[in-house]
Amino acid sequence: MTETASREGLPTPTRPAAPPGSGLFRRVRNHGVSLAIGVLLLFNLLFTPNFATVGNLRLQLVQVVPIAIVALGMALVVATEGIDLSVGSVMAVAAAIIPLYLGYGPWLAVAVGLVAGAVVGALNGSLVAFCGVQPIIATLGVLVAGRAAALVLADGRLVEIFDPTLQTLGNGSVLGVPVTLVILAVLATLVVVTVRWSVVGRRLVAIGGNRAAARLAGLPVRRTLLTVYVLSGVLAALAGVLNTARLGASDPSFVGLLIELSAITAVVVGGTPLSGGRIRVIGTLLGALLMQLIAATVIQHDLPDSLARMIQAGIIVVAVYVQRDRGGA
Amino acid sequence: MTTVRTGRPPVTGAGLASLARRAGAPLVLALVLVIGAVAFGEGFAGPQNIRNVALDSSYLVLIAVGMTFVVISGGIDLSVGSVFALAGVLAAVGAQWGSLPAVALPLLVCGLIGLLNGVLIGRARIAPFIVTLATLLFARGLAFAASQEGNKVYLIPGDLTLTRIGQARTLGVSTPVLVAVGVFAVALVVLNRTRFGQAVYAIGGSPESAELMGLPVARVRVSVYVLSALLAAVAGILVAAQTSSGLPTIGEGRELEAIAAVVIGGTLLSGGIGTLTGTLAGALLLKVIQNLINQVGTLSSYYQQVVSGVFLLLVVLIQTGLSRRGRVDEEVP
Numbered sequence: 001m002t003e004t005a006s007r008e009g010l011p012t013p014t015r016p017a018a019p020p021g022s023g024l025f026r027r028v029r030n031h032g033v034s035l036a037i038g039v040l041l042l043f044n045l046l047f048t049p050n051f052a053t054v055g056n057l058r059l060q061l062v063q064v065v066p067i068a069i070v071a072l073g074m075a076l077v078v079a080t081e082g083i084d085l086s087v088g089s090v091m092a093v094a095a096a097i098i099p100l101y102l103g104y105g106p107w108l109a110v111a112v113g114l115v116a117g118a119v120v121g122a123l124n125g126s127l128v129a130f131c132g133v134q135p136i137i138a139t140l141g142v143l144v145a146g147r148a149a150a151l152v153l154a155d156g157r158l159v160e161i162f163d164p165t166l167q168t169l170g171n172g173s174v175l176g177v178p179v180t181l182v183i184l185a186v187l188a189t190l191v192v193v194t195v196r197w198s199v200v201g202r203r204l205v206a207i208g209g210n211r212a213a214a215r216l217a218g219l220p221v222r223r224t225l226l227t228v229y230v231l232s233g234v235l236a237a238l239a240g241v242l243n244t245a246r247l248g249a250s251d252p253s254f255v256g257l258l259i260e261l262s263a264i265t266a267v268v269v270g271g272t273p274l275s276g277g278r279i280r281v282i283g284t285l286l287g288a289l290l291m292q293l294i295a296a297t298v299i300q301h302d303l304p305d306s307l308a309r310m311i312q313a314g315i316i317v318v319a320v321y322v323q324r325d326r327g328g329a
Numbered sequence: 330m331t332t333v334r335t336g337r338p339p340v341t342g343a344g345l346a347s348l349a350r351r352a353g354a355p356l357v358l359a360l361v362l363v364i365g366a367v368a369f370g371e372g373f374a375g376p377q378n379i380r381n382v383a384l385d386s387s388y389l390v391l392i393a394v395g396m397t398f399v400v401i402s403g404g405i406d407l408s409v410g411s412v413f414a415l416a417g418v419l420a421a422v423g424a425q426w427g428s429l430p431a432v433a434l435p436l437l438v439c440g441l442i443g444l445l446n447g448v449l450i451g452r453a454r455i456a457p458f459i460v461t462l463a464t465l466l467f468a469r470g471l472a473f474a475a476s477q478e479g480n481k482v483y484l485i486p487g488d489l490t491l492t493r494i495g496q497a498r499t500l501g502v503s504t505p506v507l508v509a510v511g512v513f514a515v516a517l518v519v520l521n522r523t524r525f526g527q528a529v530y531a532i533g534g535s536p537e538s539a540e541l542m543g544l545p546v547a548r549v550r551v552s553v554y555v556l557s558a559l560l561a562a563v564a565g566i567l568v569a570a571q572t573s574s575g576l577p578t579i580g581e582g583r584e585l586e587a588i589a590a591v592v593i594g595g596t597l598l599s600g601g602i603g604t605l606t607g608t609l610a611g612a613l614l615l616k617v618i619q620n621l622i623n624q625v626g627t628l629s630s631y632y633q634q635v636v637s638g639v640f641l642l643l644v645v646l647i648q649t650g651l652s653r654r655g656r657v658d659e660e661v662p
Contacts, residue, residue, distance in 0.1 A: 133642075143638070144637055145635050145639050148632070148638065151634075152635065261466075305478060306473035309466040320459050
């Protein structure tokens with residue numbers, strides 16, 4: 001009985017087989033996120049003044065970068081039937097480290113931040129892979145301890161950062177495209193390549209699909225799990241670094257707060273089931289974009305923030321419900 | 330290779346493991362209490378401090394009791410922190426018309442949220458993590474909407490029956506503590522001595538077998554989420570009565586604290602195994618350790634969080650290690 005965490009998702013004896021579904025329904029089911037984004041874009045183009053300006057579209061894309069990067073790592077973890085609640089705290093740790101090492105040069109500071117992310121990821125991964133602790137509990141402990149450790153490092157203070165290199169990293173452009181967006185595009189490409197064509201990518205999906213079978217087939221289950229959590233940690237740390245660079249300030253109390261929920265939402269809405277064994281990288285990016293668009297629509301129409309939360313809640317449930325018969329979700 | 334788990338942990342060849350799971354948290358709690366009493370004397374073991382810890386723990390115990398039912402049934406409820414805040418806000422809103430609406434309004438609304446959780450999980454079969462993540466957002470949104478985006482704080486009049494009962498002390502014990510003890514006692518009987526309680530264990534152990542045995546799986550699932558939401562609501566109402574106000578910002582992270590209490594108490598997140606006494610000890614342990622760190626005084630509250638997180642990891646590591654050694658029937662990857 002190794003697949004305990006997914007038991008909720010397993011079909012029970014009385015449950016009918018997945019309905020064949022009409023062509024239209026299947027299409028909606030497979031492209032629900034794109035459809036929702038399309039509807040929101042159309043609504044905004046028609047009813048939101050100044051929505052279709054280059055400046056605004058650019059802002060929307062720049063704002064989605066941190067969540068999208070974290071969600072990429074989360075998608076890898078979720079594909080192995082795991083979950084990583086510690087990503088927000090990892091962002092805080094990376095952000096807290098930047099000002100401490102800035103004296104040795106910006107790149108070293110960034111490197112130390114990323115290494116810290118890898119270390120925290122390795123801790124998560126070891127707990128899950130070698131000690132057999134359930135991912136949600138292991139990463140919950142790290143979530144609690146990690147943010148506090150970041151606050152200890154920074155002495156609980158917000159530190160302003162004036163560094164031209166970090167300034168360029170956070171707010172610069174290459175041929176008119178924001179640097180952060182370029183980084184996201186490169187990372188997304190790497191993850192797609194990893195998942196589609198690399199050995200590790202095939203292994204992590206196999207482990208998520210059926211861990212016992214993966215082990216019996218001789219796959220290095222533990223090493224792969226460790227790798228996945230380290231990747232998630234590094235990506236989260238990078239998101240923390242970029243966030244700090246963009247704001248020009250390291251704020252470990254608030255950076256990445258509750259981002260684990262947004263990232264999980266993006267992953268799940270994008271079509272990666274929590275029960276593992278499948279990963280949709282582009283879907284994850286679209287899921288992150290959808291959440292950003294909802295927030296932007298609500299803000300630009302001066303609707304209350306509480307409404308944004310309730311709309312997001314509705315969209316999560318609907319998105320998962322329509323996808324649930326697609327095998328496993 | 331499906332292992333059917335029964336309500337009791339397997340005994341064969343698992344003496345140490347089952348002992349650790351059943352009595353681990355209470356034993357550690359006793360140890361911590363003794364150390365605290367020796368190290369800090371009156372400041373820790375004095376009546377004033379005990380009263381503070383008991384009051385502080387009572388809300389967590391209420392929420393964690395509901396969470397225990399949910400987790401034993403094989404689910405999880407992330408929405409309790411938000412429901413807790415929503416109940417407080419609604420109690421303060423309802424208090425403008427009197428004590429009865431102040432209690433009835435939050436119980437009704439939060440009960441409906443629990444019902445929504447239960448129906449989506451039990452009937453529509455969506456993963457509990459996702460459903461309750463959505464209601465976490467929804468309930469928090471509702472709490473903010475009810476208090477005009479947090480700009481208006483409804484105060485509960487001091488002369489209301491609710492406030493008087495909520496802030497009263499009976500024989501030196503505050504009302505929230507009494508309520509928590511009462512709820513715990515009733516829950517203990519329900520989980521261990523009723524058909525419903527046994528069904529919760531059976532469903533968590535193996536939903537397939539429970540279904541084949543003819544247990545009303547969907548109905549029991551719905552019930553545990555309603556129960557969890559109602560207990561979170563009771564905790565929220567009690568906090569509102571204690572503080573004479575309803576704040577939409579409270580309770581963030583409460584769900585994680587409650588899950589931690591349940592897990593430290595030896596309940597397995599995979600369902601089917603767990604005890605309420607363990608949960609009680611787990612919740613008290615979390616609060617007592619926080620209190621001890623406060624007693625040290627020189628440590629910042631950040632260190633308190635570091636210790637809480639590390640402590641949670643240690644407990645879970647030890648439990649996982651022990652139960653892995655003890656349970657030969659379960660394959661651990």
